[in-house]
Amino acid sequence: MPVSPKQARTLKHRSWVAFLVVPPVVFMSLFVVYPILSAFAYAFYEWQGLARGEFVGLANFREVLFGATMAPTVWNAFLHNVYALIALMIIQNGGGFLLAWLLYKEPFGFRFHRVAVFVPVVLSTIIVGFLWKLFLNPNFGIINQALYSVGLDSWAKPWLGDSSTALGALILANAWHFVGFPTLVYLAGMQRIPSEIIEAARLDGTSEWQLLKNIVWPLVAPSTTILFTLLFIGAFNWFEIPYVMVGLDGSPFGSTDVLGLVFYRTAFGNQSASIQNFGLGSALATLIFLFIVVFASMLTLWLRRREIQF
Amino acid sequence: MAHVSIRDVRKAFGTVSIIKGVDVDIQDGEFVILVGPSGCGKSTLLRMIAGLEDISSGDIRIGPRIVNDVPPKDRDIAMVFQSYALYPHMTVAENMAFSLKLKGVPKPEQKKRVTEAASSLGLTPLLDRYPRQLSGGQRQRVAMGRAIVRDPQVFLFDEPLSNLDAKLRVQMRAEIKELHQRLKTTTIYVTHDQIEAMTMADKIVVMHDGIVEQVGAPLELYDRPANRFVAGFIGSPAMNFIEGRLGPDGLGLPSGAVLPLDMKSQAEAGSEITYGIRPEHLQIAPAGTPGSIPATISVIEPTGSDTTLIVKAEGGNLTVVLRERCALKPGEAVALKPVPRQAHLFDAQGKRIATA
Numbered sequence: 001m002p003v004s005p006k007q008a009r010t011l012k013h014r015s016w017v018a019f020l021v022v023p024p025v026v027f028m029s030l031f032v033v034y035p036i037l038s039a040f041a042y043a044f045y046e047w048q049g050l051a052r053g054e055f056v057g058l059a060n061f062r063e064v065l066f067g068a069t070m071a072p073t074v075w076n077a078f079l080h081n082v083y084a085l086i087a088l089m090i091i092q093n094g095g096g097f098l099l100a101w102l103l104y105k106e107p108f109g110f111r112f113h114r115v116a117v118f119v120p121v122v123l124s125t126i127i128v129g130f131l132w133k134l135f136l137n138p139n140f141g142i143i144n145q146a147l148y149s150v151g152l153d154s155w156a157k158p159w160l161g162d163s164s165t166a167l168g169a170l171i172l173a174n175a176w177h178f179v180g181f182p183t184l185v186y187l188a189g190m191q192r193i194p195s196e197i198i199e200a201a202r203l204d205g206t207s208e209w210q211l212l213k214n215i216v217w218p219l220v221a222p223s224t225t226i227l228f229t230l231l232f233i234g235a236f237n238w239f240e241i242p243y244v245m246v247g248l249d250g251s252p253f254g255s256t257d258v259l260g261l262v263f264y265r266t267a268f269g270n271q272s273a274s275i276q277n278f279g280l281g282s283a284l285a286t287l288i289f290l291f292i293v294v295f296a297s298m299l300t301l302w303l304r305r306r307e308i309q310f
Numbered sequence: 311m312a313h314v315s316i317r318d319v320r321k322a323f324g325t326v327s328i329i330k331g332v333d334v335d336i337q338d339g340e341f342v343i344l345v346g347p348s349g350c351g352k353s354t355l356l357r358m359i360a361g362l363e364d365i366s367s368g369d370i371r372i373g374p375r376i377v378n379d380v381p382p383k384d385r386d387i388a389m390v391f392q393s394y395a396l397y398p399h400m401t402v403a404e405n406m407a408f409s410l411k412l413k414g415v416p417k418p419e420q421k422k423r424v425t426e427a428a429s430s431l432g433l434t435p436l437l438d439r440y441p442r443q444l445s446g447g448q449r450q451r452v453a454m455g456r457a458i459v460r461d462p463q464v465f466l467f468d469e470p471l472s473n474l475d476a477k478l479r480v481q482m483r484a485e486i487k488e489l490h491q492r493l494k495t496t497t498i499y500v501t502h503d504q505i506e507a508m509t510m511a512d513k514i515v516v517m518h519d520g521i522v523e524q525v526g527a528p529l530e531l532y533d534r535p536a537n538r539f540v541a542g543f544i545g546s547p548a549m550n551f552i553e554g555r556l557g558p559d560g561l562g563l564p565s566g567a568v569l570p571l572d573m574k575s576q577a578e579a580g581s582e583i584t585y586g587i588r589p590e591h592l593q594i595a596p597a598g599t600p601g602s603i604p605a606t607i608s609v610i611e612p613t614g615s616d617t618t619l620i621v622k623a624e625g626g627n628l629t630v631v632l633r634e635r636c637a638l639k640p641g642e643a644v645a646l647k648p649v650p651r652q653a654h655l656f657d658a659q660g661k662r663i664a665t666a
Contacts, residue, residue: 194393194395196391196392196393196394196395197395197396197397197398199360199362199382199389199391199395200389200391200395200396200397200456201397201408202362202381202382202383203360203361203362203382203383203387203388203389203409204383204408204409204412204456204460205383205409205412205413206383206412210412214408215397218399219398219399221399308398308399
């Protein structure tokens with residue numbers, strides 16, 4: 001049957017579209033979708049080392065969430081992730097917002113400070129963890145030395161060795177490491193606000209606090225959406241700083257244990273002693289992934305409703 | 311309402327002087343327009359009155375007190391910005407009530423004042439809308455409403471109509487003037503549009519390059535401009551200028567022709583002067599009419615109510631506005647006859663030469 005010119009054009013167009021779409025779809029399928037689905041699938045099997053055993057259905061998930069051995073560790077770690085999320089939301093994102101406001105007002109040397117505040121972000125997490133481990137050293141760390149020098153000897157502590165302060169110390173190190181990122185994102189958001197709006201608010205009689213609360217904060221909502229969502233994802237994937245600073249066991253006494261560490265210990269733990277369970281690890285990873293996807297999506301949708309068009 | 315006094319106010323950004331010593335007195339309830347070309351310092355002066363810009367020297371008084379170091383919120387002023395500067399996350403009602411809320415005005419009183427202002431500006435049906443849901447004209451009205459509810463001593467307007475289309479600008483011009491007539495609040499209004507200045511102001515302050523060129527009522531500025539800059543800036547189309555030398559029989563043009571002057575001036579014979587004549591003060595006469603300026607019609611612009619002619623004459627293009635319709639054609643030779651006693655003479659420095 002002869003092909004009409006219109007049909008030929010349509011065929012050509014479809015071929016072109018297929019040529020553009022198929023390679024990335026194949027690539028994504030092979031290197032992203034397949035590994036994720038494989039990890040999901042691993043969670044439904046029993047594993048002996050790296051050898052896959054019997055199909056066990058949801059047993060691994062039940063063990064992770066409710067099992068007498070694993071569940072208390074998982075829930076304890078989850079709670080620490082929640083603490084980290086809340087604390088970082090306040091210290092890291094809140095601090096970033098305030099720092100951005102200070103930089104927005106262009107104080108003396110603001111160009112230098114704008115760069116300086118971002119420098120820790122580009123440092124490797126390994127280096128930051130090591131630095132803070134030194135700062136927090138009970139004997140020669142700068143924090144305790146500073147406390148001694150101002151006569152606050154009783155405040156000095158083995159910060160990473162005391163279960164009441166260890167998680168806080170990790171959160172502080174993380175906030176120091178990343179506070180430059182929310183600062184720059186908020187600064188960009190503030191610079192998008194037309195200066196007349198700030199001036200109109202000043203003429204209307206706002207104090208500095210009222211200006212921040214009533215005008216600036218609502219108008220940087222798009223920045224908040226990005227930062228809160230990224231922090232949420234980061235807080236539940238938290239691994240590097242705890243791993244570098246307190247090790248794989250969430251010392252002392254599990255007070256710094258987070259889901260990332262639990263997963264690592266469970267899935268890859270001590271291979272030589274065969275203390276590792278790929279099935280449980282995959283189940284935990286799957287649950288973390290689903291939790292992050294669901295709640296991060298909900299958070300994003302909720303935050304986007306607050307965003308304003310200028 | 312308050313009297314506003316500006317005394318020898320100066321502003322410099324580093325070594326660049328923007329305002330070079332300005333003195334202006336604005337009476338209670340007066341509508342004063344600061345007008346001038348871009349970069350003349352009019353907006354900077356307004357922002358200094360608002361407290362949004364520090365002053366380098368001089369004094370600004372609002373009422374009896376010097377406000378040089380008083381923060382904007384304590385100056386008892388309200389400002390309407392060119393970009394409206396509405397809070398995009400607040401409804402119209404919230405925008406209007408915001409300053410009252412900050413002052414701790416009780417909610418029923420807030421509502422009453424917002425309702426009254428909204429009603430006077432035709433905003434009542436829009437109170438629950440957000441700024442993004444409004445047209446440019448509506449946003450401008452909300453900005454005015456936000457200023458009105460504060461019941462300030464002075465209103466400041468910074469080119470509030472520049473973002474509107476021509477038709478809406480004419481409508482809003484009348485609304486602002488009507489609003490001032492009703493509220494009688496001292497108003498300082500900045501524009502670069504001399505038509506706005508002429509149509510709205512009680513008093514116009516013409517600024518140029520950081521100084522005040524002339525202060526006066528609109529028609530005073532139109533009829534007796536103090537210098538060539540004001541003469542050229544006020545009036546649309548702009549005044550025509552012809553350069554020449556003052557002789558015993560009138561203005562000697564470079565070609566040797568003489569334009570008779572029907573007025574006595576204090577300028578010395580033989581001095582270089584500029585002859586200024588407004589477009590509506592030139593009449594078309596038959597070519598060769600004695601005492602006229604020979605010209606050739608270049609462009610004809612009929613607007614319906616009048617006709618603007620661009621003509622080529624000695625010394626360059628001249629503009630003529632005819633109230634009546636005409637049957638002239640481009641390329642036609644004509645003579646331009648100035649209306650008696652309507653010319654303006656300026657000396658070599660551009661200052662007005664007194665005539666009798």
